[in-house]
Amino acid sequence: MGDRLMMVGAGLSGAVLARQLAEAGHSVTVVDARDHIAGNCHTARDAQTGVMVHTYGPHIFHTDDDGVWDYVQRFATFRPYKNQVKTTVEGRVYSLPVNLHTINQFYGTALRPEEARAYVAARTADIPDPQTFEEQALAFVGPDLYAAFFEGYTRKQWGTDPSNLPASILKRLPLRFNYDDNYFFHRHQGMPEDGYTALVAAMLDHPGITVHLNTVFDPAETDQWDHVFWAGPLDGFFDYKLGRLGYRTLDFETFRADGDWQGCAVMNHPDADVPYTRISEHKHFAPWESHAGSVLYREFPRACGPDDIPYYPIRLAEEKSLLADYVALAEQASGVTFVGRLGTYRYLDMDVTIREALDLADAYVAARADGETP
Numbered sequence: 001m002g003d004r005l006m007m008v009g010a011g012l013s014g015a016v017l018a019r020q021l022a023e024a025g026h027s028v029t030v031v032d033a034r035d036h037i038a039g040n041c042h043t044a045r046d047a048q049t050g051v052m053v054h055t056y057g058p059h060i061f062h063t064d065d066d067g068v069w070d071y072v073q074r075f076a077t078f079r080p081y082k083n084q085v086k087t088t089v090e091g092r093v094y095s096l097p098v099n100l101h102t103i104n105q106f107y108g109t110a111l112r113p114e115e116a117r118a119y120v121a122a123r124t125a126d127i128p129d130p131q132t133f134e135e136q137a138l139a140f141v142g143p144d145l146y147a148a149f150f151e152g153y154t155r156k157q158w159g160t161d162p163s164n165l166p167a168s169i170l171k172r173l174p175l176r177f178n179y180d181d182n183y184f185f186h187r188h189q190g191m192p193e194d195g196y197t198a199l200v201a202a203m204l205d206h207p208g209i210t211v212h213l214n215t216v217f218d219p220a221e222t223d224q225w226d227h228v229f230w231a232g233p234l235d236g237f238f239d240y241k242l243g244r245l246g247y248r249t250l251d252f253e254t255f256r257a258d259g260d261w262q263g264c265a266v267m268n269h270p271d272a273d274v275p276y277t278r279i280s281e282h283k284h285f286a287p288w289e290s291h292a293g294s295v296l297y298r299e300f301p302r303a304c305g306p307d308d309i310p311y312y313p314i315r316l317a318e319e320k321s322l323l324a325d326y327v328a329l330a331e332q333a334s335g336v337t338f339v340g341r342l343g344t345y346r347y348l349d350m351d352v353t354i355r356e357a358l359d360l361a362d363a364y365v366a367a368r369a370d371g372e373t374p
């Protein structure tokens with residue numbers, strides 16, 4: 001007989017873990033406090049226009065992990081999708097990520113790759129081991145491109161000066177000396193044809209899995225299960241007793257239009273005098289569909305309060321110190337494993353989330369096969 005397992009959270013971590021553990025013969029109960037599955041990658045069709053809306057903001061699947069790519073194909077048909085983001089700076093539109101087109105547009109030049117490399121190198125600061133976002137940007141693209149494309153956006157996104165932020169945030173983005181405007185450099189990229197919620201629903205569709213929505217799990221009941229996997233906020237498991245780990249949340253201002261409003265899925269707005277960071281036009285996330293109407297989101301980041309939905313873990317020095325205290329508590333807690341973006345307080349892409357859930361499920365199954373208690 002398999003174990004009776006509790007999976008708290010029906011997002012990607014929860015769905016992958018539940019699926020793998022159910023396939024291994026365990027009985028998994030998945031609960032989620034919200035009224036839908038798929039966590040922050042939830043998608044739903046807009047009743048007025050029929051457009052598939054990324055309810056909690058854009059999610060584009062990309063990975064270099066062949067195992068993860070094969071895994072998601074089991075549960076959904078993926079359509080080819082290339083993330084080609086544009087950005088509007090002081091009334092002009094540029095290509096992102098910063099590439100040869102951006103550089104030539106910005107400087108009014110017609111440089112070839114090696115010329116552009118030298119041109120940008122002559123403008124960058126010599127900072128051997130950049131620590132902060134600002135240092136990384138100055139070493140990477142220099143002050144002009146930094147001021148135009150990164151400084152204002154980052155200040156709005158994170159609510160702090162980029163000199164307070166880690167270099168790792170900028171390292172997510174490429175800089176290219178050719179005309180490749182693919183935002184990601186991973187070999188696999190695509191969108192699930194029927195949205196992410198259908199993908200997660202297919203993962204959860206297994207006789208060994210029971211899902212309860214609108215259900216809050218009380219950590220005091222952990223000992224009633226053979227094991228609990230907690231994909232909720234790490235500090236939430238401990239009733240926030242040491243204080244709250246800081247997050248950024250997002251407010252979306254929805255608006256509708258006829259036809260095609262901005263001509264692309266994502267237009268960034270780094271200018272400091274524009275209060276939002278970007279506008280997403282959801283129909284462009286499903287370019288194989290056709291809709292007369294359009295649904296758009298203006299995205300406003302702000303500090304996450306106790307009743308808001310957490311998005312981006314902040315992870316500055318203060319948060320890291322609090323995180324270390326919670327990790328110490330987590331290590332002492334028995335019968336529970338903390339998983340996913342909220343459970344581990346990390347800025348995780350979807351593919352990494354899936355990889356970690358697959359590996360964790362394998363580790364659990366192997367440990368049980370060795371006779372270890374959960």
Ligand code: UDP
Nearest residue numbers: 087149150151153154157169170172268270
């Ligand atoms: N960023 C920026 N300008 C842009 C896009 C991104 O300064 O036009 C910075 C910003 O600090 C952001 C980080 O780069 O948090 C990572 O960007 P990414 O597009 O990966 O953010 P996400 O889509 O995950 O919010």
